[in-house]
Structures are given as structure tokens and as C-alpha cells.
Amino acid sequence: VAGTARASSGADRQLLSDLEDALGRRRVLTDPEVCAGYTRDWTGRYVGSAAAVVRPERVEQVQAVVEVAARHGAALICQGGNTGLVGGSVPRPAGALDQPQIVCGMSGMCAVEDVDPAGRLLCAGAGVTLSAAQAAAGRAGFHLGIDLSSRGSATLGGMAATNAGGMQMLRFGGMRARVAGIEAVLADGSIVSRLSGLAKDNVGWDPAALFVGSEGTLAVITRVMVRLEPLPAHRVTALVALASVDAALELLAGPVAALPSLEAAELTLEDGMRLVAGEFDLPPPVGLESGAAGRGGRAWLTLEAAGPYDPTAELAAAVDHPFVLGAAVASDANGRARLWAYRERHTEAVSRLGVPHKLDVSVTRSRLGELVGLLPERVAAAAPGARLVMWGHAADGNVHVNVVGPPPDDDGVDDAVLRLVAELGGSISAEHGVGVARRRWLRLVRSEGDLQLMARVKAALDPGGMLNPGVLEPLP
Ligand SMILES: Cc1cc2nc3c(=O)[nH]c(=O)nc-3n(C[C@H](O)[C@H](O)[C@H](O)COP(=O)(O)OP(=O)(O)OC[C@H]3O[C@@H](n4cnc5c(N)ncnc54)[C@H](O)[C@@H]3O)c2cc1C
Numbered sequence: 251v252a253g254t255a256r257a258s259s260g261a262d263r264q265l266l267s268d269l270e271d272a273l274g275r276r277r278v279l280t281d282p283e284v285c286a287g288y289t290r291d292w293t294g295r296y297v298g299s300a301a302a303v304v305r306p307e308r309v310e311q312v313q314a315v316v317e318v319a320a321r322h323g324a325a326l327i328c329q330g331g332n333t334g335l336v337g338g339s340v341p342r343p344a345g346a347l348d349q350p351q352i353v354c355g356m357s358g359m360c361a362v363e364d365v366d367p368a369g370r371l372l373c374a375g376a377g378v379t380l381s382a383a384q385a386a387a388g389r390a391g392f393h394l395g396i397d398l399s400s401r402g403s404a405t406l407g408g409m410a411a412t413n414a415g416g417m418q419m420l421r422f423g424g425m426r427a428r429v430a431g432i433e434a435v436l437a438d439g440s441i442v443s444r445l446s447g448l449a450k451d452n453v454g455w456d457p458a459a460l461f462v463g464s465e466g467t468l469a470v471i472t473r474v475m476v477r478l479e480p481l482p483a484h485r486v487t488a489l490v491a492l493a494s495v496d497a498a499l500e501l502l503a504g505p506v507a508a509l510p511s512l513e514a515a516e517l518t519l520e521d522g523m524r525l526v527a528g529e530f531d532l533p534p535p536v537g538l539e540s541g542a543a544g545r546g547g548r549a550w551l552t553l554e555a556a557g558p559y560d561p562t563a564e565l566a567a568a569v570d571h572p573f574v575l576g577a578a579v580a581s582d583a584n585g586r587a588r589l590w591a592y593r594e595r596h597t598e599a600v601s602r603l604g605v606p607h608k609l610d611v612s613v614t615r616s617r618l619g620e621l622v623g624l625l626p627e628r629v630a631a632a633a634p635g636a637r638l639v640m641w642g643h644a645a646d647g648n649v650h651v652n653v654v655g656p657p658p659d660d661d662g663v664d665d666a667v668l669r670l671v672a673e674l675g676g677s678i679s680a681e682h683g684v685g686v687a688r689r690r691w692l693r694l695v696r697s698e699g700d701l702q703l704m705a706r707v708k709a710a711l712d713p714g715g716m717l718n719p720g721v722l723e724p725l726p
Contacts, residue, residue, distance in 0.1 A: 261322070261350070262301050262350055264322070265301055265302070265318070265322045265324060265350055265352075266278065266280060266301065266302055268318045268321070268322070269302055269304055269315065269318050269352070272311070272314035272315065272317070272318050273304055273305075273306065273311055273314060273315065277304055277305045277306065277307070277311070277358070278302050278303075278304050278305075279302065279303040279304070279305065280301075280302050280303075284303075285300060285302075285303050285353075287332075288300070288303045288329060288332065288340070288353045288355055289303075289340050289341055289353065290340060291332065291334065291335075291337055291339060291340045292332060292333050292334070292335060293335060293601065293605060293606065293608060294601075294605050295337065295605050295606075295607075295608075295658045295687075296337035296340050296686065296687075297340070297343065298327075298340045298341030298342050298343050298344070298346075298351065299341055299342075299343060299344035299345075299351065300327070300341045300350075300351045300352060300353045301324070301350040301351060301352060302352055302353070303352075303353040303355055304352060304353070304354055304355065305355045305357070305358045306354065306356075306358060306359065307358040307359060308359075309359075309433065309435065309441060309472045309473070312354070312359075312435045312470050312472055313435050313439045313441070315352070315354055316435055316436075316437065316438075316439050316470065316716070317439050319352055319716055320437065320438075320439070320714060320716060322350065323349050323350075323714070324349055324350045324351065324352050324716070325341070325342075325347055325349050325350070325351045325352070325715075325716060325717075325718070325719050326351075326352050326354050326470070326716050326717055326718070327339070327340065327341045327351060327352070327353050327354065327466065327718055328354045328356060328407070328411065328466040328470050328471075328717075328718065329353050329354065329355050329356065329408075330356050330357070330376065330377060330404065330405030330406075330407045330408025330409075330411070331357070331379060331400065331403035331404045331405045331408055332403070333400040333403050333404045333408070334408065334412060334682065334683065334685065335608050335610065335682045335685075335687075336679070336682050336683050336684060336685025336686065336687040336688060337685045337686040337687045338412075338465050338466060338683060338684075338685030338686060338687075338718060338721045338722075339408070339466075339685075340353070341353055342686070342719070342720055346720070347719060347720070349719075354470060355377075356375075356376045356377040356405060356407050356408075356470075356471075356472075357377040357405065358377060359375030359376050359377040359378075359407075359472060359473075360375055360377045360378050360379075360382070361374065361375045361378070362374045362375075362378055362382060362383060362386040363375070363473075365386055365387060365389075365390045365392070365478075366447065367390050367391065367392070367478075369447050369449075370392065370477060370478040370479070370480075371430055371447050371475055371476070371477060371478060372386065372387055372392075372394070372475070372476050372478055373431070373445060373447075373473060373474070373475040374386075374406055374473065374474060374475075374476075375406075375407075375472070375473060376405060376406060376407025376408075376410075376470075376471045376472050376473060376474055377405050377406075377407060378405060378406050378474075379401065379402060379403060379404065379405055379406075380394070380396070380397070380398060380400075380401040380402075380404050380405070380406065380409065381401040381402050383406055383476070384397075384401065387478050388481065390478075391480060391481050392478035392479060392480055392481060393478065393479055393480075393481055394428065394476055394477075394478060394479070395418055395421070395422030395423070395428055395477065395478070395479045396409070396414065396416050396418055396419070396422060396424070396425065396428050396476075397416050397417045397418050398414055398416040398417070399417075399593075399594040399597065406474040406476065407471040407472070407474060409425050409474075410425050410429055410432065410458075410461065410462050410471055410474050411461070411462075411463070411464060411465055411466050411471055412425070412463065412465060412681070412682065412683045413425045413426050413462050413463035413681070413683070414681060415643065415646065415648065415680065415681035416643070416681070417513075417514040417516060417554075417643065418513050418514055419643060419645075419646055419681075420512065420513070420514065420515060420643070420645040420646060421512065421513045421514075422479060422513075424681065425462055425463075426459070426462050426463065427477075428476050428477050429458050429462050429474060429475070429476060429477075430447065430458075430475045430476060430477050431444050431445040431446065431447065431458055431474075431475035432444060432445070432457060432458040432461055432462075432471055432473065432474055432475070433445055433471070433472045433473035433474075434457065434461055434469035434470060434471045434472060435469060435470045435472055436468075436469050436711060436712075437469070437711060437712040437713075437714065437716050437717055441472075442457045442469070443473075444456070444457050444458060445473060445475050447475060460707075463683070464722075465683050465684065465685060465718060465721050465722050466717060466718040466721065467708060467712065467717050467718045467721050467722050468707070468708065468711045468712060468717065469711065469717070470717070482556035482557050482558060483557075483558050483559075484556060484557060484558070484559060484560045484561060484562075484581070485513075485554065485555070485556040485581065485586070486554070486555055486556070486560070486561055486562045486565055486579060486580070486581045486586075487552065487553070487554045487579070487580050487581070487585075487586040487589045487590060488551075488552075488553045488554075488555075488565055488566075488569060488577055488578070488579045488589070489535060489536055489550055489551075489552055489553075489577065489578045489579075489589045489592065490536075490537075490550060490551045490552075490553060490569050490574055490576075490577045491535065491536050491537020491538070491540070491548060491549075491550050491574065491575040491576045491577065492537075492548065492549050492550070492551070492573050492574055492575060493541055493542065493543055493544040493548060493549075493573050493575060494543065494544025494545050494546055494547070494548070494549060494573070495517070495519065495545075495546050495549045495619060495622050495623070496544065496545065496546075496619055497544060497549065497571075497573035497574075498517055498549040498550070498551050498644070499517075499615075499618055499619045499644070500571075500573070501551065501568075501569065501571050501573065501574075502515055502517075502551060502615075502644055502645060503615065505567070505568040505569070505571070506551070506553060506568050506569065507645070508568070509555055509561070509564060509565065509568050510557070511555040511556055511557040511561035511564065511565075512553065512554075512555050512645075513554045513555060513556050514552065514553065514554040514645075515551055515552075515553055515643075515644050515645040516551065516552040516553075516593045516641070516642070516643060516644060517549060517550070517551060517641060517642050517643075517644035517649075518549070518550045518552065518592060518593055518596065518641045519546070519547060519548070519549050519550075519622075519639075519640055519641065520538075520543065520547035520548040520549070521547065521637075521638075521639055522596050522599070522600075522639045522640065522641050523535050523538065523548075523550060523592060524538070525596075525599050525600070525603075525639060526591075526592055526595045526596055526599045527592070529595070529598075529599040529602055530591070530595055530599065532591060532592065532595075535550060535578075535592050536575075536576040536577060536578040537550070537575035537576035537577075540575045540576055541575040545623075546622070546623065546626070548575065550592070550593075551569075551644070552589065552590060552592070552593045553565060553569070554586075560581075562579065562581065565579075566579070593641065596639070596641045596650075597650075599639075600639050600652045600654060603637060603639075603654040604654045604655070605654075605658045606639075606652045606653065606654045607652070607653040607654075607656060607658075607661070607663055607664055608650065608651075608652055608682075608687075609650075609651040609652075609653075609664060609667045609668065609678075610648070610649075610650050610651075610679055610680050610681060610682040611648070611649055611651060611667065611668070611671040611676055611677060611678060611679070611680055612646065612647045612648040612649070612671075612676050612677045612680035612681075613647050613649075613671065613674045613675065613676035613677075614647055614675065614676075615644075615645070615646075615647045617647070617674050617675070617676070618644065618647050618649070620674060621649060621670070621671065621674055621676070622640065622649060624670060625638065625640065625649075625651060625667065625670070626638055628666045628667065628670050629651075629653055629663055629666065629667065631666065632662050632663040632665070632666035632667075633653060633655055633656045633662065633663040633666075635655060636653050636654065636655030636656055636663060637653070637654045637655055638651070638652070638653055639652045639654070640652070643680075643681075646680065647676075647680075648680040648681060649680075651667050653667075661690065664687075664691075665690075665691070668688075668691045668694060669694065672691075672694040672695055676695075677695060678691045678692075678694060678695050683722075684721065684722050685721055685722075686720050686721055689720070689721075689722075689723060689724055689725050690725050692724040692725075693724055696724075701724055704722065705723075708722075708723075
């Protein structure tokens with residue numbers, strides 16, 4: 251039964267009993283109501299079925315889970331905060347696999363073990379949430395150089411597994427750049443640990459580079475070491491309204507891009523801003539009713555600058571442009587949060603409209619205007635009457651395309667959007683990963699040689715196909 255866990259056969263009962271022997275009963279969950287939260291994804295589009303949910307707290311317990319799963323030929327689906335948006339964090343639907351599925355919930359591995367100010371490193375269990383890691387780093391005068399609006403639930407292990415990007419990517423890079431070391435359990439139960447914290451270490455391959463972005467298909471990540479950045483003395487946020495997307499991109503490509511203190515540059519559009527303000531009773535954003543809107547309606551840039559000096563004057567100078575309809579600026583925490591809410595609450599607002607088709611795509615910055623301009627007509631042609639809401643990490647050429655209306659299992663609109671992106675030389679997944687949601691389109695952007703390399707690495711590390719089967723695999 252989708253969304254529940256039950257021992258339906260003698261083999262399943264033996265699996266549960268072996269898991270309980272290995273972990274203790276309290277770390278093996280089978281109550282359907284409790285398990286439902288682990289078998290349904292954040293969007294509600296992906297619902298699976300598991301024989302059990304296990305919650306290890308130590309690396310040896312993860313090894314024990316892997317050993318039991320291997321003995322029973324079971325699939326192991328790792329789960330951090332379950333905020334992933336491509337269906338990879340929950341089990342596959344009942345009957346989709348001919349093996350039982352175990353969800354390995356990592357939130358019990360939740361200790362921040364070390365903050366090293368001299369080395370500028372934080373080491374933590376894979377189940378530590380981003381906000382807990384941010385708080386620990388903040389107490390020592392640092393930040394992680396990475397931020398997502400799912401920070402309250404997303405875990406360091408899940409962020410490493412998905413190579414998460416987020417709002418500060420343009421300044422500090424994504425998880426691939428932030429991860430300094432990793433500990434992981436392989437499908438044969440062995441532990442790989444590279445947590446020396448050395449700034450330079452060129453002895454052979456770097457396991458972190460292999461496991462970051464592997465989406466739970468190559469190893470269970472149990473510890474993550476991340477790089478830290480000093481907390482800036484000053485931080486200022488500006489919400490800047492512009493007459494059109496083209497004007498926003500022109501500003502972004504020119505004076506804003508030249509700002510040395512720039513940490514975030516997020517794009518939102520008129521339909522999304524009206525939706526967010528309406529859904530959450532926020533005051534209309536600056537510029538909503540002023541001036542004349544250009545092609546495609548008004549656009550907003552949420553800009554954040556930070557540094558050892560106050561960047562307000564240079565930010566104000568950078569946005570002093572004839573297309574600007576208005577700007578709101580804040581440097582105190584509450585005021586900044588109020589401005590960020592318009593951008594950060596888009597994901598939640600769209601989910602209130604229905605189960606969205608979520609596409610997370612990127613093109614080069616020079617083609618971003620073309621992509622945003624073409625999307626409305628392509629979506630309307632593929633799904634007449636559907637609602638399209640777009641926003642994105644504009645400085646990275648990354649647009650989150652959300653379409654509400656088509657039934658969850660009708661992927662015609664997904665196909666239209668992803669083919670357009672491929673035509674423009676872009677990526678079908680900018681930062682959310684492939685999961686099960688993008689499997690059908692892997693061949694659009696990866697050559698046969700690329701796919702064979704991935705298959706060979708997978709076969710070498712997980713010959714039994716235990717770890718997250720189906721994820722990151724192209725459809726035949
Ligand atoms: C409101 C909202 C905003 C978001 N904003 C962003 C954003 O700005 N940028 C961005 O990149 N993403 C964003 N996301 C997507 C999501 O938060 C990220 O993908 C995040 O990295 C997932 O972390 P998680 O702990 O929730 O992982 P999960 O969702 O639990 O899992 C994601 C994938 O990682 C694997 N995995 C999880 N933990 C482990 C582990 N310990 N070892 C091995 N594999 C593991 C899972 O099997 C799955 O394939 C957003 C999501 C939401 C809901």
C-alpha cells in the first residue's frame with residue numbers, strides 16, 4: 251500500500267526481525283502513520299512503499315543496516331530532511347521494484363562534532379540540518395557560505411548527496427566547493443573516511459568529489475566536513491523592482507555583477523510576487539503598482555551584499571538605473587527577512603495551488619532572457635490553461651519552472667520545457683538533481699559515453715543495485 255510500511259510476507263518479517271536485532275526495536279519503524287512522513291516527498295508528487303524505516307545514530311549502525319539489506323537483497327533509500335524535489339528521497343511505488351525497500355532516515359546522526367576556527371572547518375553528522383550547522387558556525391563567528399530556504403529540514407548529508415546550490419552560490423560555490431571531507435559507508439559495508447581537514451592533499455582520488463551529487467546511489471554519507479567563511483560585519487539586502495525581465499537581466503549583467511560584495515541575486519516575476527503576497531498576506535512588494543510594466547510583466551531582483559565594510563552605498567549606486575521602478579533596502583535581521591520572504595516563500599506558495607510540476611533548469615547567463623521569454627508560450631502549448639510560476643537564482647542562469655494544472659503523472663509539459671532547455675544548450679537539472687523525476691530526459695543532455703561511465707562506477711561500487719535503485723539511471 252503506497253505510503254505505508256507493512257510486513258506482508260515471511261521474507262519481509264525476517265527482514266524486519268534482522269533489522270531489529272541489528273539496531274534495536276526503537277530504531278526500526280513500521281507503523282504506517284509514522285512511516286507515511288518518510289514515504290511521501292515534499293511536493294506530494296512521489297509516494298512510495300517501504301518494508302521499514304530505520305533510524306541509525308552511529309556509523310556502525312549504518313554498516314549493520316547495509317549488511318542486513320545486502321543479505322536480504324533489499325533496496326536502501328537514504329533520506330535526510332526529505333526536502334529533495336526530484337523523488338529520490340522516498341522509496342519507489344509499491345510493485346515498482348522486485349525487492350523490499352528500506353528507508354534509511356539519517357536525522358538521528360545529528361551532532362555537530364567540531365567547529366575549527368583556525369582551520370575554518372565544521373564537521374558534523376550527515377543528519378545535521380543546515381540551520382543547526384549555521385547556528386553552530388555562527389556562534390564561532392563563521393557561516394557556511396551556502397544557504398537554502400529549506401534550511402530548517404535539509405541536512406548536510408542530503409545537501410552533499412544532491413550537490414545543493416542555493417542563494418549564495420554565486421559568491422561561495424555549491425556543495426561541491428563547500429565540502430572539505432566526507433565519511434561514507436559503501437554497499438559492501440566498508441567505511442571510507444577522508445576527514446583530515448588538510449587544505450592540500452593530492453594522494454589519489456578524492457572520495458568527496460565522487461559522492462557529492464551521487465544522490466544516495468553510491469554510498470551512505472555519514473559525516474560531512476564543510477568549509478567556513480568569516481561572518482561579515484555588514485550585510486544589506488535590497489528588493490529592486492524593474493519594468494521587465496530584460497531590464498532585470500541588463501542590470502544584473504552590468505553594474506550589479508561588478509559588485510565585489512554581492513552574495514545573492516535572485517529573480518522573481520510579477521505573477522509569483524502577487525501569488526506570494528496574496529497567499530501569505532504580505533504587503534504588496536515595492537514597485538508592484540508603479541510605472542509601466544514591460545514585456546512579460548514586472549520583475550524583481552533580491553540582492554544581498556556583505557563584507558567587512560558597509561556595502562549599502564555601492565549597492566545603491568549599482569541599482570541606480572532608469573528601468574528601476576523602486577527599491578526597498580534593509581540591513582537589520584528583521585527587515586532583511588521581510589524582504590527575503592517574497593523570494594523564499596515562492597516554493598510554498600506554488601504548492602498551495604496544487605501538486606506542481608517542478609523543473610529546475612539552467613542555461614548560460616547570456617541565454618537566460620531567451621529562456622524566460624520562450625517558456626510561457628511553450629508551456630501554454632503543452633498544457634493549455636496551466637499556471638506557470640517562475641523564479642530563480644538569476645546570477646547562475648538557473649530558473650525554477652513550476653507548472654500547476656496538468657495531472658502529476660502527465661509529463662507532457664515537463665518534456666516541452668526540458669526540450670526547450672536542451673535546445674538552448676542548458677541543463678535539465680541545475681541544482682535539484684535527477685532523482686527519478688528527470689530519468690526520462692538524461693539522454694537529452696548526456697552522451698552514451700557519459701552514461702556508460704556512470705553505469706560502470708555504479709556497478710563497481712554497488713554491484714547488487716542496493717542503493718537508491720532507479721535514481722540517476724536513464725530510462726531504457
Ligand atoms: C522550500 C525549498 C527550497 C529549496 N531550495 C533549494 C535551493 O535553493 N537550492 C538547492 O540546491 N535545493 C533546494 N531545495 C531542494 C532540497 O532542499 C535540496 O536538494 C537539499 O539538498 C536536500 O537535502 P535533504 O537533507 O532534504 O535530502 P533528502 O531530500 O532527504 O534527499 C535528497 C537526495 O539525497 C540522498 N541523500 C540524503 N541524505 C543522504 C545521505 N546521508 N547519504 C547519501 N544520500 C543521501 C537521498 O537519497 C536523495 O536522493 C529546496 C527545497 C525546498 C523544499
